[in-house]
Each structure stands twice: as C-alpha cells, then as structure tokens.
Amino acid sequence: MSFMNDDTTIFYRDATELAHLIRTKEISPVEVIKVHLDRIETVNPKVNAVVTLMRDDAVNAAKAAEKAVMNGDVLGPLHGVPFSIKDALDTAGVLTQRGSRLFAGNIPAQDATAVARFKAAGGIPLMKSNLPEFSAWTETDNLVTGRTNNPWNLERTPGGSSGGESAAIAAGMTPIGIGSDVAISVRGPAAFTGIAALKATHGRIPYTGHYPAVTQRWWHVGPMARTVRDVALGYSILKGPDGVDGYAVHQSNADSSDVNLAGRALKIGWVSDGAFGPVDSEITAAVKAAAMQLSDLGFDVEEVRLPFLGDPLATLMTTVYGEIVPYIKKLVAGRESDLHEIGKGIIAFSDPSFSDYLTAEHNAEALRSGFAGFFQKYDVLLCPVNPMTATPHGAQELTVNGETVSWMHVMRATSPFNVTGLPALSVPYAFSSERLPIGIQLVSKWLNEATILRLGALLERRGGLGDRRPPL
Template sequence: MAHELIYSDATKLAELIRTREVSPVEVVQAHLDRVEAVNLDVNAVVTLAEGALEAAKVAEGAVLSGQDLGLLHGVPFTAKDSIDTAGVLTQRGSPIFKGRLPNADATSVARMKKAGGILLAKTNLPEFSYWIESDNLLSGRSNNPWDLERTPGGSSGGESAAIAAGMSPIGLGTDLAISVRGPAAQTGITSMKATHGRIPMTGIWPRAPHRFWHVGPMARSVRDIALAFSQLAGPDGQDAFATSTVEFDAGIGRQPFRQLRVGWMVGPGFGPVDPEVMATVQAAANALKEIGLFVEHVGIPALERDFALEVFNRLHVMEMKPAFEEATAGRKEDELYKMAKTMLSLPDTSMKDYIEAEQAAERLRDGYADYFSRYDALITHVLPIPAHKHGVEEFTIAGQTVDATYLQGATVPLNVTGLPGVSMRFGTSREGLPINVQVVGKWQAESTILHVASLLESVSSVRSLHPNL
C-alpha cells in the first residue's frame, strides 16, 4: 500500500482521502517514510515541515465529520526553498540566509493550503535559484533519482527529484529561464510555466527581473498540474503583474468543438538538439496526428532572427545583478558560491545593447503572435539532451560544442515572451533516461496546452515508469 501511495498522483490521493479509503495520516506518513528511506542519496529535501502529521490528523477529522473538503484535502506537497513558508525555514540555498524563518506564507503556498494541501517539506535549489544544477554551500548537491551521478536540473531540481523519487506527489517551483520545465524533463515528471502573471510571485525571492520570473506547479500527471493551476492562479493584490482573474476548469481532456491545429519544431532558433530528443518531439507530433489533430512541421522566423537566449542574457544581467549585490553586500567570500560570484563579476550591458535586446524581445513576441494566429499549440523539446552528469559545463550536441547555458535554448523564449508551456515525458533515451516534450500555447491559453498535454499523456507508453531507488 505504501508503494501505491508514494507513486499515486495528487488527484488520486485526494480521491482516496475523500472516499475514506485512506487517511491523510497514512498518506503523509508514507511520504515521510520515503524521505527517510531515499533522501540521503538524492538530497532533494532540505527541511521537513514540523507539524505535517498534526495537520494530517486535523485533515482526517474534517473527513470523518463530513466537512467540505478542498480539492487537495489531506494531500502533502513540497515547495522549493526560495518560496516563503510561515514558520518553516526558507534559506534560499545560501549561508547568507541560514536560519531564515518567514512569518508568512508565499501566496502560492497559502493557496495550496487553502485547497487542503499539507506542507511536507522544502526542497533544494542552486544558490539564489540561479543555475541549471541544484547545488549550494548550505545544503549541498541534489542527485537525479534515475542516476545519482546525474543532475535533476535547476533551479527547481530538488523539487523535481523529490517528486520523481516518490517523496512528494506535487509541489511548487520557480522559473526564470528553464527552472520548472528543465528539471521536470531531467527527472521525467510534469510541470507548467503558466502565462506570466497568472500565478502571483508574492513571497518568493529573488523576483528581479520581475517580468521573467514565474512560480509553477510540478507533479506526476497533467491532471495534477491542471488542478494545482486552478487553485494557484489569480491576482492577490500584491503582485502587480498578477492582474487577470482566471476562470479555469481543472477538468481536462475534453474534446474541443473544432480540430486543433498544432505545429512542431526543434529548430532552427533553439540551438543544436540531440537526435534522440528530436525523434521524441516528432513522435509526439505523430501521436497527435494519429488521434485526429491537424499537425505539421513549422518554423518561427523570429526565433531565427533573434536567438532568445542571447536576448535574455543581455536583459537580465542588468535587471538581476542589483538583487545579488544587495544580498551579498558586506558578506565574506566564503559565503558565496560560484553562481553568485559569476553574476557579480559580469559586466553591465551597455545601454545600446540593452535597448536592442528590448526591441528583439518585442520581435520575438510578435513572431509568436503571428504563429499563434494560425495554430493552437506548438510542440518542441524542453532540453536538447537528457539529464547530464554533474558538473559538466560544455556539451557536444549534434556535432556542435556549446556551453551549459545552451540547455535553455528552447525554454527561455517563453520567459522572454511570457507564454505558457507544459513539460511532460514522452520518451526514453538509450540509457534509460526520461525525455520530455514541451507543449507551448498563446497568451493565457493554459486550458489548450493542458488539453493537448493530456492527449499526449493518454497515448504515452512511459507514464507508469519510476526510478529504481
């Protein structure tokens, strides 16, 4: 029974609790036992939330007394350690913030609790949420449950590893350029970066540059992502970007009234892509075509004119560097890890380059708008390669040598433009590692991409696989 509980998705767990087939106490205890069993090797969980079992007992009482229950009633969830949790350490992957104890929940955490979720633990991340590996001086390096010698990604790598390893059914990560979608791809789980502003960033650090940061759900299934999004989205009166009221039905998979039009591409405009990954994207496209969608290979000329990763780099250094300078002011050298040092050493972007990057970002938004005037969704890769070994800083992909930042080539365009994207598994590499695809939609089209993702999930042959820990 314990194995069934730790690998059930959150929707199933909520159903089992609601129908009294299991108690919230059983569910929480099963996940605590799993953390004890595997976290020493994976190092995904950095802090357990005191009071989780007590909260589960209260949740059990609500079930037995027939009270109205939230959609996640009694279900444990985890949160990246950059997301504030009242009375639970939030240390942001840095000795600078060691012992930091917030007095209020981030909006996203508060909304998960309002839906009945029980905070179980905080998960690892890179220093200041800033790198594609989850490693820092305070809580060390997270490992991929599929292969401990490989990374679960960053910056939400601890969250992805915890979910993949059965330590958590659902959780919260943040995304600046890759950080919920890339880790999901490296561990074979599902995640979504919604349209910018859909989910408030209140109570999460850093937020600069505000226009690129997102918070997003990470889970085991598309329906879990839809459920979480239905609870997380909407303004909170504190995040100025979160202005749209969302009317969203958590039920997915319903056939629309017309045939959906879907394009697929792996480039040009994203950088080099491994043939196995390319084949997985094409397989996903073919699967959608076989079940009746209109699908064709496409290109987006704007991505070829302006490489989104370069545009992002020119913009965000100017906008994010001050947050690093403020946080590290007066601190000792040995309190800073490599990414903080790297960011602080980068030269400022010239005003001319900054303005040109702003104009390029506008061209990218226009390019996607043109594409979505003809199509409902876009299928791409998430990462150009499956999960890589720890510490690799240079890769040869399809005969081209690139540095590690190029792993963000297909994800960062959605941060520059603010568009939504779902990362979900659809393949397996020759080495047995997960390969995810990315389902991209137009502005505020989460319902559409979740529907397309659910169709892919329904025909996928890999959805029941778990790492052998």
C-alpha cells in the same frame, strides 16, 4: 477509515487520486503522510532534495485532516495531500534559506501566495526543496544544503533551479509541489526527471513571496507533479490575482478570446533542430513521434520554422542579469566569501550598457510580436524542452549531435517563452537509450493554458512511458 497495505501504491499515486481516496475514506491522511515520511527517510540520503522537513507539523495537520473527513466537513481539492515547496518561496515560521549562506536561518513571517493557496485547498506542507543559490543556475547545488542528484541516475543533475522539487516528486517523496521558472526552471528539471510542470502565462499565478523580487517581470511560479492532471489541478488552485502582485491581473476564468474553437481540429506546428538545434537525435525523435500521435488523433499537424526566433537566451540573460546583478552586488557587499560559485559568477557579470539593455528589450518585444503572428495561424507549438537528456553534474561543455555547446544551451528551447510570457507545459513522454527521461514541450497563445493541458494529458497517456519509478 480503511488503510491500504502496499506503501508503494501510496507514494507513487498522484495527488488527484490521493485526494479522492482520502475523501472516500479509503485511506487516512495520517497514513499518507507517514508513508511519504518513510519514503523521504529511505531515498533522500541518496538524492538530497529535501532541505527542511516539516515532520511534526505535517503529522499534526494530517490528524486534523482525518478528523475533518470523519466529521463530514467540506473538503478542499487537496485535502490531506502532502505537497512540497521550492525553498525560494516563503513559508511562515519555516526556514527559507534560498540556497545561500546570506539567508541561512531566515524564517519568514508570512507564506507566499502560492503556498497559502495550496494550504487553503487542504494540502499539507511536507518539505522545502533544494535549489541553486538565488535560483540562478541550471544545476541544483549550494553551500548551505549541498547538491541534489537525479533519481534516475545519481551521477546526473535533476536540473535547476527547481531541481529539488523535480527530484523529490520523481522519487516519490511528494506527489505535487510548487516550483518557479525564469528561463527553464520548472520545465527543464521536469524533463530531466520524467515529471510534468507548467509555466503558465506570466501573471497568471502570483509571484508574491518568492525571492528575488527584483526580476519579478520574468519569473513564473508553477505547479510540478508526476501527471499532467495533477499539474492542471495545481494550476486551478494557484491562478488568479492576489491584490499584491501587480502582474497578476488576470481573473481565474480569463482565457484567450478565441479559445472556443467551435469543434474544429487544433492546428499544431512542431519543430526541433530547425529552431533549437543542436538537439539530441533521440529527443527530436520523441518530438516527431508526438507530432505523429497528434496527427493520428485527428489534429492538423505540420512541421514549422520560427524565422523570427533570434537569440532569446541572449535577450533573457541581458535583461534578467542586467536587473539582478547590481542588486546581488549590493546585497553581498563584504560577504563575497560566503557565495557559492553560482553567486560568484553572478557578481562577476559586467553590467550591460544602456544601449545593450535597450537592444535586448527591443528584441524581446520583437519576439512577442513574432509569436503573436505564429499563433494567428497555429493553436499550439510542439517542441523539445531540453536539447539533451540529464547532464553530468557540473558539466560546463556538452556534446550534442557531435557539436560542442556550453551548459547554457540547455535553456535554448525554454527561454523564448519566458521572454514572451507565453504558457508552456513540460510533458513526460519517453526514455532515451540510457534510460533517462525525455520530455516534450507544448506552448500556446497567452491565456490558453487549457489547450496545452488537454493535449499534454493525451500525449502523456499514450507516450510509452511505462513505469515511471526511478531505480532507487
């Protein structure tokens, strides 16, 4: 089995290509793991994305993977490829501390379904990645494993709650990983760090083995990677029921009933400030450029309004926090001093009144109905991911186009699709004048991930990203 000599051609190759090179004996799984371990040793001290490194197990798995290749065994689609795992997902026999002192030293007995599926596809677990306490913030920081930095600018956040995943993938420490999303948490970090991520239709990918279970009806587990084709590969492996998650009821081949468009051009609506403002002008420019690109490619594209949008972030906060706050309060009773500021902020929330909670539920249903009508006319919505590029660490107030907004505004353009369970893809598209990544978001009707993955690959290839390697 021959090896490549230039390590950088290995740790910045995507998972799809690495799997091909391993299968065709152009590179050894052992060499792939070694190069990624070396990369982690070099850059993780600056980024702090890795919380648990599975060095010995990964090396042993790579040796077994190499033997399987040489023996001519049947190989899975991720055979010999390393992957990373957000530390909210259980890993059998491996620390899963969930960013909280309350779970320090926790070692699960079983893998989360998503982890088990990547392993069954031949992937090699390499590392657990950092997250905020209870996965409940847009900054990746906690009292157990500290703060993660954005590899494009160490003074900026990679976002949250899958910020460790996004930073590790962007920095070349892992080619593909598994994150999760309750309001922004795979798509926002992906946009902040210049990678791709998919929040599929709710229930497409089982949530089994992810913490916390109490808000399962809002959470989505999803693939994260440097390329859309890797995200599509990860999605193909992760989707489908597991017989445990009661929301994961769609068969792997389920699709929206009218996905066959019979050769007609897709109809795409785009919006930025008009629905999610204020939005940074450079991000709006990127959304407009993507719309023009799609039009030039022959798609039917027009600017739209979303008059039914309302305040989905407020709806999400009332429902999700209304469900999680009482649970966390019971969990931490007597151990409040062990909480990070994130956890302290959670237990400081007042429980919503029954009337407020019901109103939020009604608003969520109205939003679903609004988007059901929208997708009767349009096949895809194109919009921003985050209204701004990566923000300074700990920022509580932000200025966007001259307006002062709270840190929660970062979730303005992502939360509607958690409230509704719609599939949404974060696509790396451009760079700001500060050389920070800009992502765009593609949303489709329920169960139509195939369309946004197709469009995302087109835009990603043509988006002028240039070199995607952070200055590390």
